[in-house]
Amino acid sequence: MANEKVHVRQISKEFIVSSKGIEDRITALQDVSFSVQEGEIIALTGTSGCGKTTMLRIIMGLENQSSGIVEVGGKQVTGPGYDRGMIFQHAELLPWRTALENVEFGLEVKGVSPQERREAAKYYLELVGLKDAMNHRPTQLSGGMKQRVGIARALAIDPDVLLMDEPFGALDAQTRETLQDELLKIHEQTKKTIIFVTHDLDEAVLLADKVVVMFPDPGRIHEIVDINIQRPRNDVIAIKGSDEFNQKRYYIWKALKTAASSTVGV
């Protein structure tokens, strides 16, 4: 556990937005620093506009920071890489590919032989409980199933770190809970380091070891809250009834609430 997997050092990001000739400088992220130990789950949370998704995209290498450094496994991030697997908000499956072919995508691009990547894709589809839907196209899959395929696709390249951008945000409450349980199980099995963005505080506290609470204008870290709930977190019912869960959840909620009302006051 002592191994540091992801290190975010003083990341800042500025946009220049111009409308009608007036240029506006927006600070999406200001001096954001945190680190993630190997095998940990970290939640980035905060109100809209706090830059949590931007932060995740910078770690993935899909966006460039204005200043600061991101290191994954001791190597500086300069763009996307196979050490990180991205899970998108709306799964973003390729509609012309079957579930299995979608999971194969990363390996295919990487140049893995057809037989090998098929084997791997089958393994990971089974891991996310979709063995039977292997040959279904995305239009034949429910939202939850699509996101399972998205998770399998990211796992298939065997990354060190999983990056998830509000992965369950678009799902209904029941499906979301099922997939949260599923993610905890997958984490137990694979011990992947996971960084995920969420609006849902229940989700953040239930899944994460640390919750990074972010505030907007400019996007910055308010506090990093440790969640001291034992793993494996199999008994979700007991966890959600526990003092630790409810206290931490309330604590984070209060912090965000105060921040939101102070912004409205301005």
Place this chain on the structure above:
Amino acid sequence: MEGRSTVITTRKDQVSKINKMSSKRKPIKDIYIIIISLVLIMLIWEIFGRQINPIFASYPTAIFFAFFDLMEGGTLVTAFGQSVQPLAVGYLLAAVVGIPIGLLIGRYRIVESAINIYVIAGYATPLVALIPLFVLWFGLGFGVKVAIVFTLTIFPIIINTTDGVKAVPKTMIEVGTAFVASQSAIMRKIIIPATIPHIMTGLRLGVGKAVIAMVIAEFFTSISGLGGIIINSGNNFDTAKMFVPVIILMILGVGLTALVGKLESIVAPWQDKMTKKHE
């Protein structure tokens, strides 16, 4: 509450049942109406056509006999070949050249800035006006027909392909980027498959343009093929004979369009609904 929800679901079931029934019944009904409509129109055409001087109009049975007349000497078959060959060559050439150009314009801003103005200009210009020039360049034979078909067909193909590339969601391309796909892999594995429905729309629109281009080419150049029969019969005041190639051209256009549509559902079976929206 439970009671209410069951009522709602049963109502939904009924609605969906009704929808299913009507959607099953519809095609049969449609066919009957189409047949009745065709028969009626033919009858009306026949009756009124017979009253008019045959120089000014014709009627179905006369056209039918003219068809056999033209078939007998092999005139029609030869003419059909003369027409279809340059049509096929020009159309395929337009597809082979137009699709890659469209992909590049849609994908790369530099290419778009460099050549898109010519595509727009080419699409807007009545290219028929250039036929005299084409005749000077390519003569009066096979080549000029191919050139005219090619020129009139390529622009809708390019424009639709470009539109298709631009309609590919950014997040879909980002999937490629996140999995470290190269530019060419993103093109082959994401953009081209995502653009196929638009390409097919372009190809389908291209069929209509190609048939028009072919007939015009035959009018203005060598006066051969199906267009040649139209001109010659017209000059001889043989209106019934003139209608034969017109009807063949109509069937050809409809047939080829259906063929491209069929091809579309073979190449892109996953997006039947989406392509229907684009029409």
